[in-house]
Amino acid sequence: MSEEVQEEKKSGGKGLIIVLLVVVILLLVGIGVMAFLLLSGDKSGDNGSADTGLHGSAEHGSENGHADENSHAKEYSPKYKQFEPPAPESPPTYFTMEKFVVNFNGNGQAKFLAVDLKFMSYYPQVVGDAGEMEPLRPILKNDIERLLRNQSYNELSKADGPDKLRAEILDVTRKVLENHNIYPGLLEDVFMTRFVMQ
Numbered sequence: 001m002s003e004e005v006q007e008e009k010k011s012g013g014k015g016l017i018i019v020l021l022v023v024v025i026l027l028l029v030g031i032g033v034m035a036f037l038l039l040s041g042d043k044s045g046d047n048g049s050a051d052t053g054l055h056g057s058a059e060h061g062s063e064n065g066h067a068d069e070n071s072h073a074k075e076y077s078p079k080y081k082q083f084e085p086p087a088p089e090s091p092p093t094y095f096t097m098e099k100f101v102v103n104f105n106g107n108g109q110a111k112f113l114a115v116d117l118k119f120m121s122y123y124p125q126v127v128g129d130a131g132e133m134e135p136l137r138p139i140l141k142n143d144i145e146r147l148l149r150n151q152s153y154n155e156l157s158k159a160d161g162p163d164k165l166r167a168e169i170l171d172v173t174r175k176v177l178e179n180h181n182i183y184p185g186l187l188e189d190v191f192m193t194r195f196v197m198q
Contacts, residue, residue: 118191132177
């Protein structure tokens with residue numbers, strides 16, 4: 001009887017050792033598979049960034065697909081016209097609109113509003129002399145004049161009035177660009193080089 005008990009203890013000990021060995025082997029295999037996936041994932045990430053670098057002009061980004069901090073290049077949808085991204089050190093380019101002089105709601109204080117505008121972008125293809133905005137000049141003039149005519153002296157005479165007007169002019173201009181298949185974010189800002197209410 002004592003021999004049967006000893007055999008059961010021996011076989012039970014062997015079973016436990018076998019189970020522990022199987023668990024350890026499975027853990028090692030799992031760690032190996034995970035390490036392989038992580039390492040092969042990094043390599044495919046490198047290949048993906050190399051592909052993006054090859055098509056950098058379409059993606060408007062640096063080698064990793066994201067715009068470099070020092071770069072003025074923009075990433076945008078391929079549904080818009082694509083332009084070569086500017087060099088990181090390139091200066092901004094400006095598109096000048098002729099003087100706007102409009103009647104507006106002066107509330108007895110002023111009747112005329114005169115504004116000169118310069119639009120800024122790092123993409124000369126958009127704002128340069130032969131850029132995309134040049135053929136849109138009549139549309140821009142019409143839409144901006146309409147916006148200016150709808151202003152009121154009370155709003156414009158506030159401390160932040162001219163800044164709000166600049167933001168509205170930028171919005172109107174970006175909508176015109178978007179309607180003509182140009183990514184609106186390529187237009188960075190607009191500056192009023194003259195702002196007179198008389």
